Amino acid sequence: MQFLHPEFFYALPALLIPILIHLFQLRRFKVQAFTNVALLQKIRFQTRKSSQLKKWLILLIRLLLIASIITAFTQPFLSNQSAQKNTSETVIYLDNSFSMQAIGSKGSLLNRAVQDVITGFDATEKIGVFTNSQSYKSTSLKDLKTELLSLKYSQNQLDLNTVILKGTSLFSDSKTSSKTLIIVSDFQQQEDETLSVVDTSIRVILVPLKPINTANSYIESVALEPSLNANYSLNVSGKTNRTTDDPISVTLYQDQTVIGKSILEKSKGYKTTFVLPNTLEFAGKLSIEDTQITYDDTFYFNIPKAEKIGVLAIHENKNSTYLKKLYAGEEFIFQSQNYKTLDYSQIKSQNLIVLNGLTEISLVLKNSLETFMENGGVVVMIPSKNGDLKSYNQFLALQTKHRLKPLQTQEKRITNIAFKHPILKDVFEEQVTNFQYPKVQYYYPLTTSTNSVLSFEDQQPFLIQFKALFLFTAAVEPEASNFVNSPLIVPTFYNIGKSSLKTPPLNYWIGAENKFDIKINLQKDRILKLANKTRQFIPFQTNFNNKVSITTKDHPKEPGHFSILKDTDTLTLVSYNYNRNESQLNYANLAKIKGVSIENSLDTTLKNIKIEANVTWLWKWFVIFALILLAFEMLILKYFK
Numbered sequence: 001m002q003f004l005h006p007e008f009f010y011a012l013p014a015l016l017i018p019i020l021i022h023l024f025q026l027r028r029f030k031v032q033a034f035t036n037v038a039l040l041q042k043i044r045f046q047t048r049k050s051s052q053l054k055k056w057l058i059l060l061i062r063l064l065l066i067a068s069i070i071t072a073f074t075q076p077f078l079s080n081q082s083a084q085k086n087t088s089e090t091v092i093y094l095d096n097s098f099s100m101q102a103i104g105s106k107g108s109l110l111n112r113a114v115q116d117v118i119t120g121f122d123a124t125e126k127i128g129v130f131t132n133s134q135s136y137k138s139t140s141l142k143d144l145k146t147e148l149l150s151l152k153y154s155q156n157q158l159d160l161n162t163v164i165l166k167g168t169s170l171f172s173d174s175k176t177s178s179k180t181l182i183i184v185s186d187f188q189q190q191e192d193e194t195l196s197v198v199d200t201s202i203r204v205i206l207v208p209l210k211p212i213n214t215a216n217s218y219i220e221s222v223a224l225e226p227s228l229n230a231n232y233s234l235n236v237s238g239k240t241n242r243t244t245d246d247p248i249s250v251t252l253y254q255d256q257t258v259i260g261k262s263i264l265e266k267s268k269g270y271k272t273t274f275v276l277p278n279t280l281e282f283a284g285k286l287s288i289e290d291t292q293i294t295y296d297d298t299f300y301f302n303i304p305k306a307e308k309i310g311v312l313a314i315h316e317n318k319n320s321t322y323l324k325k326l327y328a329g330e331e332f333i334f335q336s337q338n339y340k341t342l343d344y345s346q347i348k349s350q351n352l353i354v355l356n357g358l359t360e361i362s363l364v365l366k367n368s369l370e371t372f373m374e375n376g377g378v379v380v381m382i383p384s385k386n387g388d389l390k391s392y393n394q395f396l397a398l399q400t401k402h403r404l405k406p407l408q409t410q411e412k413r414i415t416n417i418a419f420k421h422p423i424l425k426d427v428f429e430e431q432v433t434n435f436q437y438p439k440v441q442y443y444y445p446l447t448t449s450t451n452s453v454l455s456f457e458d459q460q461p462f463l464i465q466f467k468a469l470f471l472f473t474a475a476v477e478p479e480a481s482n483f484v485n486s487p488l489i490v491p492t493f494y495n496i497g498k499s500s501l502k503t504p505p506l507n508y509w510i511g512a513e514n515k516f517d518i519k520i521n522l523q524k525d526r527i528l529k530l531a532n533k534t535r536q537f538i539p540f541q542t543n544f545n546n547k548v549s550i551t552t553k554d555h556p557k558e559p560g561h562f563s564i565l566k567d568t569d570t571l572t573l574v575s576y577n578y579n580r581n582e583s584q585l586n587y588a589n590l591a592k593i594k595g596v597s598i599e600n601s602l603d604t605t606l607k608n609i610k611i612e613a614n615v616t617w618l619w620k621w622f623v624i625f626a627l628i629l630l631a632f633e634m635l636i637l638k639y640f641k
Contacts, residue, residue: 008073018062022055054636061633068626076618088178089138090609091128091170092117094148095185097157098295099582102186102211109209113184113602114148117141120606128170132156137170153295155511155578157188160593168202175201180609182207184602189586204596207605210587211292215242218296218583219250219286222506224303231275232303236262236286238270241584253285264288281305283561283573296583300559301506302575307519308333309501310350310546314342314365316358316384319477322484323354326493339365347372348545351500351519354380357475360388361395370398373468375544376517378500380470380493383444385480392444400466404473405445413439414462414483416455423453423465423499427491438486443474454488463492470496501547507575508552510559517547518564518571529565530556530574536565 003009094117100110121127123142130136132154136144158166160183167181179202186209217240225233238248248264252274264270276282282303290297311327313320313336320336327334335350337343339358347353347368355361361369369379383392385407393403415437419428445460452461453470464471476483483489501517508514518528522543528550529536537556542549556562559577563570590598599605 003074003076005074008070011070011073012067014066014070015063018059018066022059057636058633061629061636065626065629065633068622068629072619072622072626074619076622088180088609089128089171089174090180090182091130091167093158093163093167093181093183093185094129094131094151095157095183096131096133096151096154097185097188097582098153098155098293098578099186099188099585100209101153101293101295102216102585103213103292104209104211109186109211110151110153113209114151116602116606117148118145120603120610128167130166130170132158135166135170138172155295155581157582160187164204171202179203180205182602182605182609184209186210187588187590188582189588205605206590206593206596206598207600207602208587208590208598209602211585213292214585214587216240216292216296216583216585217242217248217288217290218293218580219288219299220580220583222286222299222301224506231278232282234274234276234284234301236264236272236274236299238264238288239580239583240270248288248290251287253287254282259284276303281573283575293583293585295578296580298559298577299507300561300575300577302504302561302573303506304504304572304574307501307503309352309497311335311352311354311497311500312337312346312350313354313356314339314358315356316340320354320356322476322489323356323493326490327497329494332497344368347377348375350377351546352378352380352497354382356382357384357477359384359386361391366391366395366398369395372545373398376468376542376547376549377544378468378470378496380472380496382472382476383474385442385475387444389444396466396469396471399469400448402446402448402466405447407442407444409442411439411441412443412456412458412460413437414454414486414488415457416452416459417488418453418455421451421453421465423492423495427495436486438481438483438488440474440481440483442480446471446473453492502549504572504574507577509579510556510576511553511579513551513553515549515551516574517549519547520566520571521546522548522566526566528571530562531565532556532560532562 094110094113096110100108100113102109104112106112117127117129118141121141123145124140126138126140127144128135128137129139129144129148131151133156134147136147163183164181167183171177171179171181181202182205184207187206217238220237220239222237223235225235234252236250238250240248245266247266248270249261250264250272251261252259259276260274262272262274264272276284284301284303286299286301288297308330309332311323311332311334313323313334315336316339324334324336335346337346342365344364348371350372353369353372369377373379381392381395383404387407389404389406396403417428418424440462443456443460443462446464449455449459449461449464451466452464454463455461460473461471462473464473474481476489478484501519502515504516520528522528524543527538528541528548530539530552531537539555540551550564556576559575561573561575564572564574
């Protein structure tokens with residue numbers, strides 16, 4: 001027999017307590033003689049004899065009772081390895097998210113957990129191990145050791161329900177084996193969620209790891225705006241959870257060359273600005289020094305070469321002067337053609353087409369615009385007061401089932417703004433309620449208001465989006481509306497134009513769905529690639545007449561600058577960064593989680609599991625024996641005279 005906690009045997013001197021009590025009760029008393037009562041003398045000897053027997057029994061029971069309780073606390077067990085060897089299964093989740101880079105008392109949290117796993121099992125013992133990115137089912141530690149030692153950090157972070165579900169799938173189907181799932185993580189705070197019902201046949205143990213220092217600083221975002229002397233102002237925002245007011249030093253690089261240095265101060269909200277020359281392209285990197293977590297200390301960004309957006313206004317008898325002014329910026333190439341002399345070959349080379357007050361949309365134009373929208377183009381339709389409703393609705397049928405109704409002559413104010421619509425979501429700093437709303441003199445009612453951008457006071461749409469079609473339900477010329485004099489017209493048309501060609505922003509986030517367009521006429525059997533200095537991959541892409549739409553999500557997996565290649569020619573650059581979801585180091589309150597056990601040490605947890613899997617515990621029998629002895633003592637005290 002062995003003992004898990006033999007130190008409790010130091011309590012054995014407590015056995016002296018009942019012995020001392022017994023000796024006190026056996027002390028001699030002085031005999032006082034009475035008159036001759038022989039019968040009482042006989043009874044006195046019998047009573048003394050039985051009383052001594054009773055005291056010796058109680059002493060023995062109490063000694064055994066105390067000894068049993070002390071032995072139970074030592075947790076005695078018998079080795080039973082041959083019987084238990086193949087009936088215990090252990091699956092371990094190692095959280096390899098970026099926050100596990102934090103430094104604990106024995107190095108980084110992840111590295112310490114890996115070492116505990118390696119030392120906690122025999123080389124030939126089979127276990128299940130999984131991380132945020134990899135899974136190993138019933139594999140020997142000998143085969144796992146190399147993989148564990150080379151484990152890389154990942155920005156993916158599984159929620160607790162997913163971890164338990166994935167861990168459960170790594171156990172065998174055996175009904176008799178003892179199954180234990182150990183979840184090792186720092187348990188970063190995620191959205192509140194209810195823990196799913198845990199399989200009662202599986203014991204779930206949470207092992208929270210905490211760093212010594214929870215302070216962390218990081219670069220959150222960058223933004224670009226025009227500056228004086230035709231330069232750019234690069235606005236840099238940082239964050240920190242430090243309790244001190246120390247500034248954060250930040251350095252700007254282009255390739256490996258230092259362009260400038262600055263500091264992020266608390267008094268300025270941890271923001272600073274760099275002035276950059278207005279060059280064609282600028283691939284930059286911002287860097288800070290922080291010893292706690294390093295993945296968020298660099299920020300890659302890229303100022304891409306500006307692609308001009310082709311805009312074609314097709315009019316009949318209307319003036320397109322206001323459209324020419326709206327699209328007069330360097331980002332656009334604006335053309336205006338009369339409907340009667342329209343060069344249809346120009347349509348496919350455009351990004352945005354504005355049908356400005358056409359009274360009728362012919363079948364030829366309808367078919368050309370259908371192909372144009374199928375190839376990624378965007379159309380804005382502005383109706384005429386004398387429009388052919390039938391041709392209008394035939395054109396609408398390309399993008400929606402909803403139809404325009406006959407013209408209504410009635411003055412209406414444009415009072416409702418969809419602030420969250422992609423066209424207007426970044427226009428207003430706050431929702432405006434005292435706006436000087438524009439108005440129209442007539443409009444075409446529509447059978448839906450879903451996805452409206454601008455609406456009248458009765459919720460009827462004024463501007464609505466159907467996939468690649470933006471539809472105005474009223475004319476915008478001065479005699480029909482004062483919308484051209486409203487502040488709304490500029491951001492509305494400008495953002496519609498910008499949406500027709502999604503140029504890459506300063507940076508993208510790894511793991512998110514990112515979409516952008518490359519303006520290029522690519523042959524159908526050709527593809528574009530994304531590449532950095534070490535690797536390249538083919539992203540998901542759709543080839544249109546005058547552009548290629550690219551979507552990335554699962555790749556790339558590491559941050560940096562990536563070239564968009566046509567064969568070996570670099571068209572432009574895009575930059576990727578890890579998201580900052582774990583940078584604040586907020587930890588969950590595990591006490592609220594029910595149905596799981598919580599341990600503070602992975603090393604101790606593995607030792608206990610190993611002992612439990614290979615022994616027969618005896619402490620329960622000592623507890624039962626102590627209860628039986630207590631019952632005997634009660635019976636003797638009550639019935640033994």
